[in-house]
Amino acid sequence: MSPRLVPAAPAALLRLHQPQPVLTVETGKEAKIVCEASEAMESKANVSWYRRDSGDRPKLLLNCQKGGKQRFFCEFKRQSVTLSINPAQPSDTGLYLCAYHRAWNLHFGNGTTLLVGGTMVVLLLLLLLIICLSIRCLRRTTPMGRAAVRPAEVRCPSQAHALTRSRTR
Numbered sequence: 001m002s003p004r005l006v007p008a009a010p011a012a013l014l015r016l017h018q019p020q021p022v023l024t025v026e027t028g029k030e031a032k033i034v035c036e037a038s039e040a041m042e043s044k045a046n047v048s049w050y051r052r053d054s055g056d057r058p059k060l061l062l063n064c065q066k067g068g069k070q071r072f073f074c075e076f077k078r079q080s081v082t083l084s085i086n087p088a089q090p091s092d093t094g095l096y097l098c099a100y101h102r103a104w105n106l107h108f109g110n111g112t113t114l115l116v117g118g119t120m121v122v123l124l125l126l127l128l129l130i131i132c133l134s135i136r137c138l139r140r141t142t143p144m145g146r147a148a149v150r151p152a153e154v155r156c157p158s159q160a161h162a163l164t165r166s167r168t169r
Helices: 119-138 157-168
Strands: 022-025 031-037 047-052 059-063 072-077 080-085 094-102 105-108 112-116
Touching (some): 022 119, 059 072
Parallel strands (some): 022 112
Antiparallel strands (some): 047 059, 072 080
């Protein structure tokens, strides 16, 4: 009996993951944004990078088949693709999304926010991000400092510690 050829998995099963939710880089340095696929991608012709500025739709930045343009370059491997920006400039700050298209379907990665600037600018932007996340956690507690969520729900680390202390008293 001859072996049967098994067709590739349908596009719906392919998942793209960008392991860097936030990437910071100083002005003039190289930024490398990584995108990993759950399975081998057929061709770099099907891979693109998009940039999304707040409030806008994602805009095509680069198709990996065409290689690179100006300061942007795409490095393709079967299960990953990397967008390099060299040299990075403050105007490059934004959300970058990898995309894979197959059979009229376009699949996006989860996105990487690129922050470009001098050391102080990058630190201030990171501090702002941390403050926003902290405020989000604080909104989940009551004025008395007790957790406003049921024990089975996910909490911020400070809430889990406060709940543990209140149970031991």
